[in-house]
């Protein structure tokens with residue numbers, strides 16, 4: 303109990319420090335960071351070093367590797383502060399926390415030394431290669447990248463696309479087929495680590511998202527060879543690892559999105575009380591009030607759903623319904639809040655005079671990334687219906 307109180311206190315102190323850093327250091331630089339040119343990448347690096355010096359990087363890394371928070375539920379208040387700007391994930395290193403946990407849990411000593419430890423010191427950047435061109439990314443059974451083992455080496459062939467951070471990653475966790483077509487998919491895939499400087503690893507092209515470059519890339523792997531022990535987990539358990547990765551990843555992203563949604567709500571409040579807002583008497587308009595209520599309602603509900611999902615992961619009993627509902631709710635909250643905020647800002651909301659257009663790109667992509675809306679709804683519905691095959695009353699406790 304005393305330990306729990308101490309952890310919560312630590313999380314609160316970190317959330318305050320992150321909030322101050324975001325408000326004072328990152329937000330004033332947002333328009334420069336949005337350019338994503340040489341200058342902005344140098345600025346991002348500078349801010350990253352500053353965050354590192356302030357002890358605010360990699361906060362949700364495993365404790366053994368520099369992290370400061372163990373419980374996902376405690377991390378919520380920190381992650382939402384990190385999430386208030388679309389640029390903070392790189393600066394605080396939070397986008398790499400998921401890989402850090404995966405490598406520690408399923409990697410061996412060599413993987414920890416060669417990939418995890420350099421991540422802790424900021425000298426390695428991970429990316430994740432699951433989605434492939436040519437067929438639906440939502441159906442893992444279609445994965446056609448192969449990894450075959452011969453004389454102690456994995457030989458990997460295939461293509462991946464829409465890979466975040468492909469432009470600067472130093473290694474990729476590749477989801478590949480290691481079993482033949484007749485093996486059930488639950489035993490046919492594996493995860494293998496591939497350094498991006500391996501012979502045969504090539505960035506074919508960079509892809510923009512809604513006209514903006516986020517470093518997404520299409521990558522080909524041609525006879526890439528890596529040692530046998532670059533395998534995560536055991537051979538054939540790639541689907542299981544993929545589901546574990548998705549569960550934690552969805553909750554971490556949902557936490558960031560809720561922070562971004564709250565930023566939109568705060569910007570709406572600022573606009574309503576601005577000189578222009580007062581001219582138009584926005585505070586007196588019922589439809590404006592409705593925008594505020596819709597955004598508040600969506601954010602507050604999603605926050606509680608995230609808490610439930612986080613608690614289930616903390617308890618080592620991930621509740622897939624809660625996790626998927628939390629991801630859906632958070633994405634919806636961000637879509638509602640960013641759309642309302644753009645509306646209340648008029649033409650300025652669509653311009654680069656506010657951060658809202660950039661946020662709306664993140665909002666739109668949140669409905670596709672890490673499990674599209676329809677697939678999640680379908681999975682939640684299927685699980686609920688199958689629950690009622692066995693039971694009569696669902697318990698929310």
Ligand SMILES: Cc1cc2nc3c(=O)[nH]c(=O)nc-3n(C[C@H](O)[C@H](O)[C@H](O)COP(=O)(O)OP(=O)(O)OC[C@H]3O[C@@H](n4cnc5c(N)ncnc54)[C@H](O)[C@@H]3O)c2cc1C
Pocket residue numbers: 429430431432433437438439440441462463464465466467511518667670671672673674675676677680
């Ligand atoms: C910003 C961003 C970053 C990404 N980063 C990465 C990354 O780092 N690594 C990586 O491997 N991939 C990444 N992706 C790719 C992402 O994982 C895929 O886009 C996602 O899995 C969906 O696959 P798809 O795009 O092939 O769409 P598809 O699977 O072809 O689906 C297209 C549409 O079909 C419909 N649909 C699909 N399934 C169902 C269903 N079960 N029921 C009803 N309708 C359905 C939905 O409307 C869906 O949006 C990223 C994507 C985005 C947008």
